[in-house]
Amino acid sequence: MLEKQFSGRFQGMNTFTQRVVVPDYVKHKVPDGTVLPATMKDSRRFARRSCDLTAHLEILTGWMLDDESERLFEVPVTNISRSGACFFHHVQLFPDDQLILNFGKLDRKFQVARCRRVADKCFEIGVHVMASDTSVDRTP
Amino acid sequence: MSATFIGNGSDFKLLPLAGLNPDLLPPVNLHLPAEKTSRVRLYRSADIPIKASDIDALRAHGITELLVASSDYEKIQPLLAANLGTLLSDESHPQRERLGLLNRVVTDTLREAFSSNNMADIVATTRELATHVVDIGIRSKNAIRDVAMIANHDFCTFTHSANVASYGTLLAHAMGIRDTDELREIAAGGMLHDVGKLEIPNRILSxxxxxxxxxxxxxxxxxxxxxxxxxxxxxxxxGQLMMAYQHHEWMNGDGYPVGCVGQELHLWARICAVVDVFEALTGKRPYRRPNSISESLTIMERESGTHFDEEILRCWKSNFLEGSRA
Known part of the structure; x- marks a missing residue:
């Protein structure tokens, strides 16, 4: 679901983001830092750790998006690993869509690997890292 | 081809009588399957051209296909594909035979295109074939039932995709989609819906x-x-992309890869889901016999509204009922 109130400035850009809020029943009930099992279904290469972070999401290329679409959001990140992350979003993203997750001082360019609907207007998005340097290239 | 015929040390392939046009195809030896065995016998050698009266006589004996050696079929196949429009518009052949020819050519052409692994070629090929699927589909009566009767069921991706393309187009037409370009896109989408299987190891698929x-x-x-x-x-x-991405989704969210529900699913993907499962149920599998049309429809009915869009499934079923009444 999308919270309509603006929730802060996106780092370095003169625009606002909208915060994606997730129903409580959807959130994982595991303590931060718990190592989650990597199943084949998840297509994961590295163990992931649960977390309760908020990241700024900037969608670079979205298959369903056009020039008018919102591209900046604040999203809850539920787990991270060496090669990827997982966050909730209010709309579906599609395989190979490209995006940037900004965790404050750190930002990384990712590509969507999988998307799973977990509730009405709530999708769990699994992404894998594309570029790990600090100067992220925003060119899709 | 589902059956393998053997004779004179070479394999043979079935050629529908609707494809036997002496003006378009080079002369080849034509064979008949021997009764109750998988062996063949010569019907007509290449130096004696087949006439329209011969074809009528064969049809009178209930024969709708002849056999040609695989090496000869390789020469014929590109000509069949190139002259498909002419062959399909020859109304001296029954509709069912022309649909059978179309199904055969689409399967062969997809097999060739898929083996190239060149996605641009595959997409271009499906667009071309879709024109023929739609042209014959929209002017045929009771075509869904005819396609179900003649479809090959040999458990390979190309055959399945060819059948899904025909079924999908005819179902979309039956649902009231009349725009030819849209129907062509649905036909091509049906051919492409399983293209992701190109990346699945063959040992698993087969x-x-x-x-x-x-x-x-x-x-x-x-x-x-x-x-x-x-x-x-x-x-x-x-829409074509959604056919490939969403054809295993269920209306109640139990499908994959995303678990979308109801109207979140593209209409063409919901159409594709119905015909994809119908094709799979009526097809041969190594571990079970093919289900009959009525058995397949009964199985699908149990999942109406949960797996399948109720309205689309009802339309699909009604076409078989209308066909049996006609």
Missing amino acids: KAGRLTKEEMTVTRLHPARGFQLLRREQEVSR
Whole structure:
């Protein structure tokens, strides 16, 4: 679901983001830092750790998006690993869509690997890292 | 081809009588399958051209296909594809035979295109074939039933895709979609819906038994892989992409890869889901016999509204009922 109130400035850009809020029943009930099992279904290469972070999401290329679409959001990140992350979003993203997750001082360019609907207007998005340097290239 | 015929040390392939046009095809030896065996006997040698009266006589004996040696078929196949429009519009042949010819040519052409692994070629080929599927589909009566009767069921991706393309187009037409361009896109989308299987190991796809949990997980990646392959192609429309990505989704969210529900699913994907399962149920599998049309429809009815869109499934079923009344 999308919270309509603006929730802060996106780092370095003169625009606002909208915060994606997730129903409580959807959130994982595991303590931060718990190592989650990597199943084949998840297509994961590295163990992931649960977390309760908020990241700024900037969608670079979205298959369903056009020039008018919102591209900046604040999203809850539920787990991270060496090669990827997982966050909730209010709309579906599609395989190979490209995006940037900004965790404050750190930002990384990712590509969507999988998307799973977990509730009405709530999708769990699994992404894998594309570029790990600090100067992220925003060119899709 | 589902059956393998043997004779004189070479394999043979079935050629529908609707494809026997002496003006368009080079002369080849024509054979008949011997009764109750898989062997063949010579019907007409290449130096004696077949006439229209011969074809009528064969048809009077209930024969709708002849056999040609595989080496000869390789020469004929590109000509069949190139002259498909002419052959399909020859109304001296029964509709069912022309639909059978179309199904055969689409299957062969897809097999060739898929083996190239060149996605741009595959997409271009499907667009061309879709024209013929739609042209004959919209002017045929009771075509769904005819296609179900003549469809090959040999458990390979090309045959399945050819059948799904025909079924999908005819179902869309029956549902009231009349725009020819839209129908062509649906036909081509049907041919492309399983393109992600190109990236699934053949040992899993052709496994002669039930898949293990791990193999099932790998197989279930094919809608997403198909989407990834097709989204790079400019010529592929949004609906076609959704046919590839969403054809295993269920109306109640129990499907994969995303678990979308109801109207979140593209109409063409909901159409594709119905005909995809129908084709799979009526097709041969190494571990079970093919289900009859009525058995398949009964099985599908149990999942109406949960797996399938109720309205689309009702329309699909009604076409078979109308066909049996006619």
